[in-house]
Amino acid sequence: MTTTVLLVDDHPVVRSGLRAVIEAGDALVVVGEAATGEQAITLAGHLHPDVVLCDLRLGSGIDGIRTTIELRALDPAPVVLILTTFDRDAEVLGAIEAGAAGYLLKDVDPEVIVEGIRRAAAGDMVLAPDLATRVLKGMRSPLPKLTDREIEVLRHLARGATNKEIARTLFVTEATVKSHLAHIFTKLDVDSRSRAIHVAQETGLI
Amino acid sequence: MTTTVLLVDDHPVVRSGLRAVIEAGDALVVVGEAATGEQAITLAGHLHPDVVLCDLRLGSGIDGIRTTIELRALDPAPVVLILTTFDRDAEVLGAIEAGAAGYLLKDVDPEVIVEGIRRAAAGDMVLAPDLATRVLKGMRSPLPKLTDREIEVLRHLARGATNKEIARTLFVTEATVKSHLAHIFTKLDVDSRSRAIHVAQETGLI
DNA sequence: AGCGGCATCAGCCATTTGGCTGATACCTGA
DNA sequence: TCAGGTATCAGCCAAATGGCTGATGCCGCT
Incomplete structure (x- = not known):
């Protein structure tokens, strides 16, 4: 049973890299690519991927968190895995709250990403090791709500x-x-x- | 005559993407990858690539500008092409001053990157369109030198x-x-x- | 109708900050 | 040896900042 993946990132180069990395194995297949959140939502509605791998920063359009919320509202809802460069507390929490199944940092090795997708597809929560504590910490002292x-x-x-x-x-x-x-x-x-x-x-x- | 390229980026995924993009054609061949500036300098000394495609931000070690300076001090000196996500004035200038042959933004399409490398290898100056004016503007008010x-x-x-x-x-x-x-x-x-x-x-x- | 949250404003006062002028000492390169 | 750049320190003074207390009006929710 292969797992289908939809890539969402505003950088074509990163998409190419992810595709190369993901398709190196044979358990995963990339069924589509989107450069914006809007595109991702449309494509996911048609392609029904098992997992959506989504960058947090998507250039000019809606951001990864908003995209996650929309994706999770689909039926069937894909598992959303957030991928990003930075590990900002607010965004970790935002992504999790938005229904993301996890959070991967871009600077990890390919196999970690593949393994993350595999585990997310299986229903696991996926957090980059150094982030788990951060998320918990964030839970303890929730972000101040500014008007x-x-x-x-x-x-x-x-x-x-x-x-x-x-x-x-x-x-x-x-x-x-x-x-x-x-x-x-x-x-x-x-x-x-x-x-x-x-x-x-x-x-x-x- | 194929042009040899060395990739320098701290994200394995981006390196994979660049490799995929660059080797899609047949005029360019990637001869090596480095995750840090230090590694890039060592590798360039051994591999003598025609072009080094270097990210500006390289995580914890030395940055892209420092790396550029070191690379340009090699003999033979490779052409250094800076690749980055952000178009910060200081960095454009810094990179150019450090001897970079140009500057590409990561969010451009693959063919632009390939074309940029080709032109840089031919001795051209490569600047993302919207950056040219910025560089000129920056030339007028050079960066202050802080101790x-x-x-x-x-x-x-x-x-x-x-x-x-x-x-x-x-x-x-x-x-x-x-x-x-x-x-x-x-x-x-x-x-x-x-x-x-x-x-x-x-x-x-x- | 009342309560709480929000945005708005005011005055007082201590502290911090920033502008200015000037001084000493060290080092480097001409 | 001397000039220039750097790092160090001092005192004076005006402006900006931050802490405090308190007030008004609006809006949404109960």
Whole structure:
């Protein structure tokens, strides 16, 4: 019984590499490739692959998490395995919550990827070893929930804007910006804008 | 006359993909693969490839620019073609200054990569279209040269450290840290730590 | 109708940060 | 030997930042 796989990655080169790696064995067969999340959803609806191997970052369109959610809503729902370069906490959790069966880092050896797909197809949870603890850690101290406005302020912060500049851009007073910042600092458990930026980038909040 | 190519990328999957893409035609042959810059330099010294296709980000070891410099110091020196996902100004310039014959973005189609290698091997300069203007723009305002100490301070800055913390870590007084920061700010043409962090990240300084 | 969350704003005050000027010491290369 | 770059430190001062307390209006949910 061969397992069918759909590849989703915005880089043609990576797709070629995955295809080469996956088809080197004979238990897996790549039935399709998609460059965007939208394409992946359409293709999966037609091809009914057993497993979808999906990059988290998909360029301009919808991201891997959104794609995962849509894929899992299909009937029959494919097993979704997330593949990515970075191991940001927020994204690990996001992917798992979205219904992904696991999470592989791109810098692992081919056989690990193949083995991951095999195990995911069998219904196992697949996590890169150094990620398992991270996920658990994340479970213990769930990501702080920032409001949309706070995220917006955070983005300006990360671009190096001063309170005054942020205030001007958002058409509010500096007092308001300071208020948002105070909340952000509390939620992120930091006490300076620099560290807030750092934490936000670390956890993938922005 | 076939052109020999050495692949340098820390992701096995990407190497597989590049190999598949490159060897699809018959004008190019991949003679080796390296996962790190150090490995690339050693291999290039033995294999004497015509072209080295090198990722800018190589994980933990030396980066693509450093690798380029070392490769260009070999005799005979291979043509170095930089491949990467991001089009950061600093890195474009850095790579060109380091002697790279060009710069390709990873998200292009296979044939563009093959064509790029062919042209680089022929002695052409290869720049992704949307990068040419960027390079020229960058030429006008060359990258500021920071000292080692300043880079060190900048890293701590980017991790959100206060002046006091940086001072403690580096075993100097706060006055010294402030002095370094003043120089950094002047060189980066900014006036706040947040913006310094942003510029440093944008330009790939850290 | 009331409660909680959110976005908005204000004032006060201590700390941090950044601009400026200037000094010492070391090292390297002309 | 001298100039220039680097790293180190100091003091002064203005501006930005962060902590605190508190207030208003809006919206959605119960």
